Amino acid sequence: MDKDTVVESQHACTYAALLLSDGGAEITALNLMKVMRAANVEIEPFWADLFANALSGRDIHELVVKAALEGQGPATATNGNSSGQGQKPAEEEKKEEPRPVSSDSDSDDMGFGLFD
Template identity: 45%
Template sequence: MASQDLAATYAALILADEGLEISSEKIVSLTQAANCPVEPIWATLLAKALEGKDVKEILTAIGSGSGGAPAAAAPAAAGGAAAAADAPAEEKKEEEKEESDDDMGFGLFD
């Protein structure tokens, strides 16, 4: 089952790389040509999930690790130093919460 999922995903990536429309028929034909047939229902579900989305852009965003960059860039552009000063304070609060768990009088392996 996992190989069928991967085959369908790879077929969708091949279609996106070639600039072709990702459709269930094309996914099925590519997987059959690769000798790893996929049930048409799974190809249809994958094609509908990717419908209207730019697969290359999704891969670029994931691969670059810039998932939080747009959110971080907006406060920096608007607030400047004030936004930069708030970031360390938030991190410090999170660390304090983690340390407070140790004050309960018992440990994980006691």
């Protein structure tokens, strides 16, 4: 099985699962395969089993929202705003102040030098 076939099978199962979820149908291997046949898409049957087991008892809409928020970065995920509004511009973010550089070396502070 080549990489393209794997990706296509995964996408097909994902879309079929979303379709079943939107329609209020249970996500089972049998239902996934029915959607595949109706869409004239051929996949290896183990993909339907794999997706059905992985999604068993899970809310797909919650998974999609969570994944979308995580992909947007921490500012959006923490404030729950997926539109991007309410984010602080980069220049307003708190920045660490640089420390002043002293003329004394660290070894002088400790009372000994590297080669003493």
